[in-house]
Amino acid sequence: MDMAGLINNWLDAATELQSKTKEPAWLVEKRDVAAKQLLRLQDPNRKLESWRYAEASRLAQVIESDSRVDKALDAEQSDEVVIQINDGGFAVLNTLPDWLSVDSITSLDSQQWQDLDFSQETVVNLANSVLFSTGVSVKINAQAKTQSALGQSPKVVIEYNLSDRKNWRYVRNQINLADDSQVEIEERFVSGRVNVVNLYQINNSSILQRKQNVRLGQTEQFVSFNQFDVAENVEILNMNQHHGGWLQHHLHRINFNGSGSKYVSGTVNKSIDNNNISDLVEVNHYQKNNQSDVTHRSIAKDQSQIFNNAKAMVAPGADGSEIEQDLKNILLSPDAKIFSKPVLEIYADEVVAAHGSTIGALDETALFYLQSRGVEVELAREIMIESFEQEAVVC
Structure with missing residues (x-):
C-alpha cells in the first residue's frame, strides 16, 4: 500500500466492499458521506497533532509476521461472556444472560445509529466509517446491577481474533449501558491487524469498568478510537494496557453530556525494540460538576517511541469541573523517545485543575x-x- 495515496486506497477498498455487500439505503448513504469527507482531507502526517510523534507511514507497511502467541480466552473455563470478532464476523462463545443482548452492528436501524465527529486529526478513524465490515451492538440492561449486588460481577469480553495479519480489518462496536446498569467490559487483542471504533453510550446512574488490553507482537498493529458519551451520575473506571507492536494508536474521547459524573483513567504504555505507541485522551467537560482523572505511566526501551497526551476542555458554564492529569515517563535506553503533553483549555470560572508531566530515568x-x-x-x-x-x- 502506497502511503502517498492512503486515502485513495481506502476509497478503492470501500468501493469494492460496497460491491460485495447489500446494506440498507441509509447506511450506504452514511458511508458515502464519510467517503466524500475523506476526499477533502489529507493522509495522516506529522503536521497533525495526533500524529506528530507517531509513525503514520507504518499504516501502509506490511512487516513479515512474527510467531503467533495464543492469547485467546478459553470461554468454557470462564464466567465471562466472550464476544469474538473473527474472520466470519462475530461469535458469542457463551450463553447470553438476561442482562445482555448482542447483535451485528449492521442490524441497527437509522434511529439507533450514532454519527461521530471526525476531522483531519482523526482521518484514520474516519476511514473506519467507510470500511467497517463487522462489529457488534451490545446492550446492557439494569438487571446487570442486580447480578453485581448478588456478588456475580457481570463481565463481557470483546476479543479480536483474526487470522489475516497483513490486511487491515475495520470493526465498529456500539455499546449501550441502560439507566442504572453496571458491567465490566474488556477489549482484548489476540491477533490480526485491527482498526476499531468503539462508541460507549453510558446512560444515567450507570457504572462501567472498562479495560483495553492490547499486547502486540513486534510486527502487529492496532488502531482504536473510543468515544464515551456520558450522561448524569455515571461512574467510569477505564484501564488500558498498551504493550509493544509495530504500531499502536489509541484515541479516547470522553464527552460529559450530563452532570455529577466521574471518569477515572489509567494507562500503562510499554515499548521495546522499534515499537511505536500513541495514547491520546480528550475529555470534554460540556456540563457542570463532573470529574476527570487521567494517569499515564509510560516506559520506553531500545529504539522505541511513545507519544502520550491528555487534553481537557471545560466549556463555558461548566463550573464545578474537577480535572487532574498525571503523565510520568521513564526512558530505559539512550535512543528511546517519549513525548508527553498535558493540555488544559478552560472557559469557565469555578474549576479545579492540575496537570503535570515528567520524563526521566529510573531513580x-x-x-x-x-x-x-x-x-x-x-x-x-x-x-x-x-x-x-x-x-x-x-x-
Missing part, C-alpha cells in the same frame, strides 16, 4: 538503596518498574 538513589539491601540490580530495576506501573492501575 538511581532508590536503585542503590535496593542494592544495598542485597537485591540484585536487574531484580531491583524490575521492582521499581512494577511499582511505577502500579501507580496507573485503577481497576
